[in-house]
Amino acid sequence: MKVKTSPIRLTASDRLFYSLINIFLVMLFFVIAVPLWSTVTLSFRPNDFIGTNFEGMFLAPWKWSNAAYKALLGNNGFIIAFANSLKIIFFGVATALFFTIPLAYSLSIKTLPGRAVLVIIILIPHMFDVGIIPSFLMVKNLGLIDKLAAVFLPTAVSTYNVLIMKGFFEGIPVELKESARIDGASELYLLMRIIIPLSKPIILTIGLFYGVTFWNDFFHPMLYLNSNHLMPLPILLRNILIASGMNEFVEVNAFGEAPVQSIKAASVFLAAIPMIIAYPFIQKYFSKGTLLGSIKG
Numbered sequence: 001m002k003v004k005t006s007p008i009r010l011t012a013s014d015r016l017f018y019s020l021i022n023i024f025l026v027m028l029f030f031v032i033a034v035p036l037w038s039t040v041t042l043s044f045r046p047n048d049f050i051g052t053n054f055e056g057m058f059l060a061p062w063k064w065s066n067a068a069y070k071a072l073l074g075n076n077g078f079i080i081a082f083a084n085s086l087k088i089i090f091f092g093v094a095t096a097l098f099f100t101i102p103l104a105y106s107l108s109i110k111t112l113p114g115r116a117v118l119v120i121i122i123l124i125p126h127m128f129d130v131g132i133i134p135s136f137l138m139v140k141n142l143g144l145i146d147k148l149a150a151v152f153l154p155t156a157v158s159t160y161n162v163l164i165m166k167g168f169f170e171g172i173p174v175e176l177k178e179s180a181r182i183d184g185a186s187e188l189y190l191l192m193r194i195i196i197p198l199s200k201p202i203i204l205t206i207g208l209f210y211g212v213t214f215w216n217d218f219f220h221p222m223l224y225l226n227s228n229h230l231m232p233l234p235i236l237l238r239n240i241l242i243a244s245g246m247n248e249f250v251e252v253n254a255f256g257e258a259p260v261q262s263i264k265a266a267s268v269f270l271a272a273i274p275m276i277i278a279y280p281f282i283q284k285y286f287s288k289g290t291l292l293g294s295i296k297g
Contacts, residue, residue: 043068043266047259068259068266078267080229081236084148085215088232089274092152092214093207099157100206104165105191126159132223139224150224151232152214161206168202169195212275233271240264 010018041057044064049056072078106112107119135154144150172195180190196203218234225231241264 039265039268043262043269045259045262045265047262065262068262069270071263072266072270077228078236081231081233082270084230085233085271086274087148088151088217088221089211089214091148092156093210095152096156096158096161096210097203097207100162100165101196101203102191103157104162105169105195107162107166108169109187110170122159122162136223145224146226146230148225148230151217151220155213155220158210158213161209165199165202165206168199172198208278211278215271215275233267237264237267237271240267 038053038057041059041064042053044061044066045056045059046063046065047067049059103122107115107122109115112118139145139150139154144153176194177190180194185193216234217232218238221230221232221235222238225235
């Protein structure tokens with residue numbers, strides 16, 4: 001038997017509220033879309049273009065030029081920097097999840113001896129930053145200076161991400177864990193065969209958090225890396241901006257005949273491609289993992 005449901009009637013205040021929300025979302029769309037479109041069109045702008053930036057945004061596609069992308073992709077420095085960033089994000093996310101998952105699972109076990117003390121120990125460095133000099137000395141004493149591991153290893157564990165994942169693990173039914181323990185499963189077996197397969201949303205969400213952090217990290221490579229062949233993409237983009245600010249012909253000579261503004265826009269767009277590709281595959285898990293992981297802290 002089907003029960004007929006009457007549609008919800010909106011009051012005048014409800015219509016006004018939803019109208020304001022829609023207007024806000026449309027404004028937010030333009031705030032995001034206009035600079036993005038401006039960057040894309042600027043990256044394809046030909047060297048002989050004469051006009052304002054606003055006119056360049058509506059330049060016909062058949063008048064676009066891919067000289068900036070050819071200059072970047074044909075430059076060994078850009079390829080090396082892009083490869084270094086890919087290495088950092090791959091090994092960084094793998095290392096971060098390798099440490100974060102067991103730590104979060106251990107803290108989610110309420111019968112763990114000293115659980116409260118461990119939580120406090122984890123929260124202390126999150127609340128009180130030790131500073132740049134102690135961090136640099138620690139990395140130096142570990143022999144990580146001028147190594148890519150110096151970028152992701154010291155920041156491999158985020159307290160915020162650990163607590164979110166801990167809350168997700170606590171939301172998994174206790175009966176499921178207890179039944180596996182009764183059957184003789186060890187904690188490692190329980191984690192690998194039961195917890196992790198059920199935790200795909202939070203693992204992918206936290207992996208995205210770590211990936212964005214490592215991909216956009218600028219300060220740590222600048223602090224710990226000295227060799228040019230180890231510089232990641234954010235450092236190269238900084239060098240392009242600094243060099244073009246001093247003399248625009250420096251970048252034109254280094255990257256080809258493309259205009260320097262197009263080279264900067266193309267480099268920004270290329271730097272965003274990995275995140276643009278990864279996000280649609282993780283987006284369906286993103287909200288679910290974040291909300292479920294924040295129910296308990």
